[in-house]
Amino acid sequence: MDLALQLLFTGFGIGAVYALVALGFVLIFRATNVVNFAQGEFSMVAAYLMVVCAVDLELPYWLSFLIALAGMALLGIVFNLGVYYPLRNRSFLPVIIATIGASIFLSNAVLALYGPQPQALQGWFDTPGIQAGPVYLDSQYLLIIGVTLLLVLFQYWFFEHTLLGKKMQATSQDKEMASLLGIKVSSMIMLTFVYSAVLGGIAGILVAPVLFVSIQMGSTIALKAFAATIIGGFGDVTGAIIGGLALGIIETFGAAYISVPYKDGFAFLVLIAFLVFRPQGLFGERVAEKA
């Protein structure tokens, strides 16, 4: 029972990271109708930026964090202009292929620059954690859960209670109508990419001290996050969060009770099960093309 509680806490923490990346997926998908396959690489690049600033240049942790996020915002802009924007009027297939190309490019460019050895990054706090009854609460996991909660609240406030958020929502629902109402659709999409890159970046920086910072971390996280969006219901924000948390917990328990080497395989099995039995996910509606 104590082990189960401990696993639940760890799973919740990992799941929160998946949820953040899944949110990035969903936001871009809703704005552009395209899944960004380089979403995981945003996390990876941010983690490396963090390693460069905080470890190699020995800058203060908070400054490194801000620099890394600024770098992600810039990457979001470059990504939008270089990968999405030129293809925006083509069908979705060329766009996904281009984002896959971007994902390969980013991970291997980092590999070429930084080499294959995984890097370690220390956590934000000096205290490693606290003992709460039978469960040991790792400080980094607490931070991950806390930040995720804050971001979810921020996002709710932003989209429901600010004009900019409403403009972005309008853009994702009907681009033509939004542009007729004087909303600059291309700026809104740009903003979505910037926000998603920053979101992915935060997830990467938060999870970096728990995992090692490696080239593969991006694709691993992205795969789980995508499974999370399908479990939650494609394109649904609440679904992405719940799906991410559920997946983190399933995976942690699977690794503890079934098999460690196949840990990364559980996400796939859950994904297939959902595709077969409930393709619309927990919260989604069936996707249908209009005649």
Next chain:
Amino acid sequence: MSALAQPTRSVRARALPGMLAYIALAALATAAAFLAPVDDYILHILIETATYAIAVFGLTVVLGLCGQINLAQAAFFGFGAYAVGLGTVDLHLNFWVAILLGGVLVAVLGALLGLTTLRLGGHYLAMVTISFQQIVTLVLTNWIAVTHGPDGVASIGRPLFFTSSHAYLALCVLILALVGTLVWRLPQTRLGRAMRAVRDNELAASVAGIDTYKTKVAAFALCAVLGGLGGSLFAGGFAYVSPDQFSFSESIVFLTMVLLGGAASPIGALIGTTLLIVLPETLRFLKDRPGEYLAIYGLAVILIIRFMPDGMWGFIKSLAAAWMRAPPFTEPAPELMLAPAASSATDVLDVENLAKYFGGLKAVDGVTFHIKRGGVHALIGPNGSGKTTTLNVLSGLYTPSAGKILLDGRDLTALAPHARTAAGLGRTFQNIRLFRSMTALENVVIGAERPGGPAYKSGDELILHARAALAFVGLEARAQDLVTSFSYGHQRLIEIARALAGNPTLLLLDEPAAGLNSTEKHELRDLLKRIAAKGLTILIIDHDMTLVADVAEQITVLNFGKRIADGRAADVLRQPDVIAAYLGSEPDAPAHA
């Protein structure tokens, strides 16, 4: 050669030399592979090229023809390779038996993967194939008892008579030529046309009678089999296989190959594969630093997609398009035969209490009407009255919330769109849905191939029938032009010809006059009268009251999802509530401001 590539005897006579030339070329290449005085290093590069190209042909089928993505081709390649490796080394099977077993295994896996995801479309497929690829790598690395783990399988043998590298290369080239021919011809077969139709417009394909799901699964399984075959030959060529040869990055290499060369044709696949194997060999220094090599691949994918969407072969072809046109037909098109199924019942279509709700919105709310055999029946009503929704429910694009649809007494209510088309329902769309990469004739051929439609004794007869349908709408002279080169009005006529060619029992026309100028409207009116004169029943939706009054014998009027009038055209158009629905008030009463 298949039917479409050589529709008439004269064309077949001209295509024969091409076929002979191809066979001669393939034989020459095989002989050259066997005899060329090159060293082992070159031989190995050539074997790698040939085996990779076979796997890339798989992507030509799934991505180029069918428009579906597969990011796990390296996994299927790996299955084929491990089947030969483990089969011959651990199980002591014969090389060919191992290839065959591997092929069966890969076909089953490909079909299973397709069955679970292809109903859902592109994004799911992309992510699921990536996941599948990752799982396969995990299993190959970790299931040491069976796969030998990261060490891989060594000293894999080659089949009898092909043990020398020269002979083995010759074998690979021969198989490459055979598979290449199959993939080259596929687009002009019924299955290949169905794949292209799915790629161009899935909705229109289903309404033309194509089982889109089955077609996609078939394409996916075929792609997997070609991947497996390539992998099996690769294992024989290199005698050693290990998990890292079949990782996700190799899947990306396959994808880059097909995109660079051009996904639409096996020639493109061959060009892409050759370039991406030979170039890196000459630029080996790039491989020294890990990452650089694949970073360039990633960048290449983005640039190719942006600047060369049809790949190198597509680019070359567009330059050569002028003299690659198909020769014109020499014999005239016959008269179109329309033979609607004979039935004793007077009603062709019975719609009983049909309803379609979208959440709380009752778009169609318990509508009943009957369409008499022969003649034109119009369904009219103001904007938002539920006409197009009714049509979409009739053709199966929407599932009804309640009610029944009977065609010639047969209940269609539970059938999928393609099954309704097979049962005898043809339709056109308000916003034209043609297969945009195809010629007018190819579009109509797909309609003519409707399951449950006319039977043809030969491919030539099928072509003749399709040409007759095009001639009926007056566009036979331009049969071999791409549909995108036709005017809007003519595209509409091609869509009608596509539906007519299937010899439907009932033809549904969704606002055929929308966007036509007055001359085109007159031509459309005459066409509808000629169709009706052939005994075919038509259900038409349109806003053009002159056209409706001109052609329709029976009219059903909808307003707010309910039927407000039904009967003979002249009577219905005189009813006060019909006029009120259109003008907003009783003709004599003052309008409410």
